Amino acid sequence: FAPKEGTNWGVEVTAKDSHGKIIYNADGKPSKVKIPMGDGMLRDGSSQPLYFPAGHLRSGVFKGMATILEERGYGDMEKVHAECPKFACDPKIKRCCCRRMLYNEPDFVNVKSNLELISETRGFRVLFLPNFYCELNFIEQCWGHSKRIYRQYPPSSKEEDLERNMIEALESVTITQMRKYARRSRHFMDAYHKGLSGQQAAWASKKYRGHRVIPNSILDELEKANIT
Known part of the structure; x- marks a missing residue:
């Protein structure tokens, strides 16, 4: 369930300098950097780093879904598939795959958008209206x-x-x-x-x-x- 050696999970974004201008490579294409994902949150409200900490043999590497779920109290995750074929999860099976279990965790379901996070730092609250x-x-x-x-x-x-x-x-x-x-x-x-x-x-x-x-x-x- 963990990434292969030499690879890691993150969000790839366009690199920018201190002035907010895009950094270009020698071939003229925008340079890309990989931003690590933020920490998760355990049910007791404490933070859960999604990458192995400093001093670990795989320091800075993404833990993988199985390890993250095990740290949340789920057992025998090595016996659970990473994801169901074509993401077609059986609604009758609660532990069909790591992907479904992790995406149903409260902190993964209720992830705040960048707009909400930025607004909150300025003392504002964003209200998303429904379809109608x-x-x-x-x-x-x-x-x-x-x-x-x-x-x-x-x-x-x-x-x-x-x-x-x-x-x-x-x-x-x-x-x-x-x-x-x-x-x-x-x-x-x-x-x-x-x-x-x-x-x-x-x-x-x-x-x-x-x-x-x-x-x-x-x-x-x-x-x-x-x-x-």
Whole structure:
């Protein structure tokens, strides 16, 4: 399960100097460097290095999935395959391969992106919206309103006209309209929470546009209206 001698796991990236400029090789191609993976986290919250430590016979070499899992309390990992053929794991078998077991570990499942890590160092939190973000975030509806207004202005190649039209389009969204879009977003949130599909949510939101939430009887109404 460990890499062959002379090879190692890591993320290959383009090398850059201290000024952030790309370093090129003699053949003119960008130079590449391999960045080691960060430490894992054991269930007790302690750090788990994924490479053998200094002083070890294989210092700096990736431990391999079997060793990493054994350090997490799993036994007899040498008898478990590295990965299933074509990654087609049998859902009925929990210990089918090291790859599946390791990728289901909490710290591997919940790996933070670089955007999240960088934002946290600056005191910000990144919020990733779900697939239907345009419906759940009413600011998107405000953008759509402004875009529609902007398209109604006559075409122009003058920068001052474009800037003026853009500002006027943005300012055309009133507080009343913002509240309307926010209420519509809440309707979609409530509808998806009740298990409705996109088509059903749109129908329910239109039918109950003046209500704060969609009634609990909505599923019966959808069935009567033959909305699937």
